[in-house]
Structure formats: structure tokens, C-alpha cells
Amino acid sequence: MTSPHGARPTPEAYLKAHATPEFAELRSRFRRFSFPMTGVFLVWYFAFVLCAAFATEWMATPVWGVINIAIIFGLLQFVSTGIITWLYMRHAKKELDARADSMRAELETVQR
């Protein structure tokens, strides 16, 4: 089964690519964004869940009209999800795509 984009690299080529500084750079830029960001949104989400479960009184504090902290906190989860999605799209475009594409092109043409 060959790739529609080019030749399928050999196992040796993958290993060689894996050892290059370019790949280390790409992987670290991916991980340095995705891993902490996963931590951030999980902490933020479970902070909301735990407040909902155990800080019910505080969450019920009215802020504006009948709208209380719980509803604002909940809507902020929507906002944060949107922002993190946007940040990741921007990060991937700026930091990952060009690096990934050039490595891929190299790996898929060198072989034969």
C-alpha cells in the first residue's frame, strides 16, 4: 500500500528522520503546546465540576439580574474551549505545518 503523496519511507529512513534535530524540534514544539494546554483545560474544567458539586452556595451568587456565577462560569467554559481551539490552530499553522511538510516531502522522495 503506497501513500498517494509519495513513496512509503523505509523503516531505516524513519529511524534516521527520528534522530534528526529537525524532528526533535517539531516534536518538542507539538508537545510543548499540546501537553500543558491539555493540563490547563482539564484543571479549568474540573475546577468548574468541583465548584458545581461542592461550592454550590458560592456558584448561586447572583451577578447580574438572575444570572449567577454558575452560569457565567459555565459560559466561560465555552469561551475557553473556543480560545484554546483557536490558539492551537494558530500554533499548528505557525510552528508545526511547515516543519512537518518539509520533513514529509524529504522522507517521501529520498526513497526508491
Added chain:
Amino acid sequence: MRAATAVGSDISPAVNLGMFLVFVVITLVIVLRVHRKNQTTTDYFVAGRTFTGGQNGAAIAGDYLSAASFLGVAGAIAIYGFDGFLYAIGFLVAWLVALLLVAEMLRNTGRFTMADVLAFRLRERPVRFAAAISTIAVCLFYLLAQMVGAGSLVNLLLGQQDGLGQSITIAVVGLLMVVYVLIGGMRATTWVQIIKFGLLIAGAVLMSAWVLGKYGFNFSDVLGAAVDKSPEGSKILSPMGQYGKSTTSKLDFISLSIALVLGTAALPHVLMRFYTVPSAKVTRRSVSSAVGMIGLFYLCSLVLGFGAAALVGPEKILAAPGKANSAVPLLAYELGGTLLLGFISAVAFATILAVVAGLTIAASAAFAHDVYAHVIKKGNVPVEKELQVARITSVVIGVIAIAGSIMAKNQNVAFLVALAFAVAASANLPTILYSLFWKNFTTRGAVWSIYGGLVISIGLIIFSPVVSGSPTSLFPDATFAWFPLANPGLVSVPIAFFLGWLGSVTETGADAAKFAELEVRGLTGAGAE
């Protein structure tokens, strides 16, 4: 009491049926049009990887937003207030796991199923078999919940209990789902999901705008009116209206939240959608547009739920057949009469149909591609044969789902949706993450984690109040419920992660070269199909 008769006598089955038939005819025409293109397994399972990011985003949303989301979330908000909104938040935030960690690397390293990624670096046969078992389990739980839901929707619309209509509806939904999948494969399934999402979001936005318009586009006034109408008063705007009874019920809620947020990125029918586009970059765009569409939908659910509480009232909703699930249909009837109710009912059936078709094709891929082609035939199988097995599997799944749903039609099976998420979070997500990111992960770790997560989550449900020991249980008269929570995630997810670790550290010989290859291919796409 009025509600039942209001919906029972004033609705016109002809209008409901007519609108649903239009949907069925349009989708069947599309199914037949795309039919001839199904020649290879790539065509059949992942639509030749030809969809665009926007199309796939809409299809993901159409695949993901089930009847539990459309009727269940707004219904829970209408009855319990804020606690219903908690589901919506979990269902949405969960997409970040898929976006940040899973979607792109899965697209680059697999072909059709989740097992492809595990088999990349682990011993193929045991991991494929294990992953296929958990995939089929998740799909069947979810299928049963959806199809029983379709049956009760008919009860609601006809204002009756346990009619023949219920069984007929289940059979028709099952039959249509098999027809779509059998003839059109993933291409047809995708178009059904895209059209369904279009109808769903149109219905949700229209009704939300209508509700807001009635209150001068002031959301605070909608909430105020809901508070006035509710017997709980302003409590409905605060958390724990549903889950606040005791510490146990609060833990149950936390357990559910874990399953929702970690299960989504490991649902087999969702994972399969990541493969239906030309590259990982397009997968990324699909997920990001799906996040926007799903987010918009759940914001509408918030308005619809409180709108139903304000305009219909919790007492009337609870008195209707279908209880909380009838909130949105009753709201539609309140706003736009028979015609809007007909449209919303058609949307609800379209919703169920699109989800069950996605589940069926995911389950058939797990059996045909993983079990038959790679475990039984060890990879030596002609394309036509694999396709034939996939089609037979779809029919078998359809028959099991129809028979099971008709048998369970009077049971309260809503817990099956939460169980599907819990199994996905326990049995699937740990192995996916370990496979993609942990160098020392081994076959034993994967097998222990998958079977452990599967057995523990199902086992805990069996010994929970869901199955026995309480008036709302499946078997109210039996008492073998020693596990207090209705949601196993709090226990099963950490144990499954632990088993994956334990299995791996007690087995030597993780294939470092294969992991290097997976990392390079996963991040660069080199050699990806």
C-alpha cells in the same frame, strides 16, 4: 395531564411522517447516487478520504449530537435546571482532547479503526482483537440507547404507551440504517450526517431565536420566567438540583464528568470520521469546525431548555409521555404548533438515524477490518471479501440492534449512553494515548488496559443501582447493588490507566524502532495514506 392529551390529540401524524419521509427520500437519493463509487475498502469505510474540513466538521457534529444531546440535554435543563447544562459543557470541552492529542496523529498512523494505531507498534492480533471487542461493545450500547429512544419518541408523538408503533419505528430506523450503510458505505453515512446536522442546527437556532424573541432577546428574562414557572424556584439556576442529594450523588456527577470529557475522543464512530479526509491538516480543520458547530448547538440547548421550562413548565413536561425528553417537542408545539412539532420530530428521527448509521459502520469496520481481515486471515484477504464481511456485519449488527431494542423498549436505557462514554474513556482512551505518546508501552499493557477497562466499567454498572436495588432499576426487585454510583468512570478510568502502565512495566521488549516510526509518521504524515 394536559400535555399528554395536547400532544396526543392535536398533532397530525401525517405532518410528522411527511417531513420525515422527505428526509428519508432525499438521503436515499444521495445514497443511490454515491453507490457506484464504493469499490475499495478505503471507499467503503472512509469515503475514499475525500471530504473537506467543513463537510467533515458538519458530519462529525451530525455523528456526535445524538438524541441524548438534542432531546436529553435541553430536557434535563428544563426539569433540573443548571445540572442539564453541566452535560452540555462536558460534551463540548471533551473535544479539546481530540483536537490537541488524538485526531491528527490517529489520522496519520491508522487506516480505518482505532486498532490500526495500536497494531502499528504492538503485537497485531491480540491488540486488534481487544480493540475490536471494546469498539463493538461501545457501538452496541450506544445503538440500543438511540433506537429505544426512537421508539419512545413515537410514544410521545402519538401520546400512547407501548404501542405497536414503537416496535415498528425501531424496526424502520434499524432497516434504514442498514440500507444506508450497506449501499452507500461511509460516503452515504457522511451525507446523511451532514444533512442531519443542517436540519438540527436550523431547528435549534430557529427555536432559540423564537424563545429569545418572546422575551425581548434578553436571556436573563428567559431565566426569570423559568424560575417563576418552576416549583424549585431560583434553585434551578444553581448546580446540584439533580445531583445534590448526597455526597454519593455528587461523586456520581464527578464520575460522569470524567467519562464525558475523556470518552468523547475515544468513541469509535467519532474516531473513524478523522480518517475521512485527505490529510491530518484537514482532520484538524474538521475538528475545529466541529467544535464551533457543537458549541453553537449546546448554547441553543441552554436557551431551549430554560425556554421550555418558561413556556411549557416542568410539571407539564414531566406529565407527558417521555418526560424530560418531551421538553423540546412540547416547546416546538407551544411555539409553532403542529407544523413546527412535525419539523422537530423529523429532525429528531434524522438525528437518531445519522448516529446509528455512524455506529453501524464503525462496528462493521471493527469486525471486518480488525477481526476478520487481520486476526482471522492475518492480513491475507482480498478487498471484495473484506467488503463482503463488512456488509454482512452491518446486517448482523442491524438485526441485533433491532431485536435488542424491541426487547428493551420499555426499559429505561438512558444509562447506556453514559455507559458507552465510560467504556470509551476506560477501555479505549488510555491505550490510544499510551500508544501515541509512551515509548515503553507494550502489548500486555494494551490488552490489560482494554479488557480491564471494559470489564470493570460494565461490571460496576451491573452492581450499581442502575441494574438493581432501587425503584428505577432495570430489576427493581433484586438487590445486588454494592457499587453506589451509576457512573463507573471515577473508578474504571484510573484503573485502566494503571493497568496499561502495569502491563507495560512487567513486560520487556517495547519495539523502540516501531515507536520512532509511529512518532515520525504521526507528526509529519510521511507514509500516511
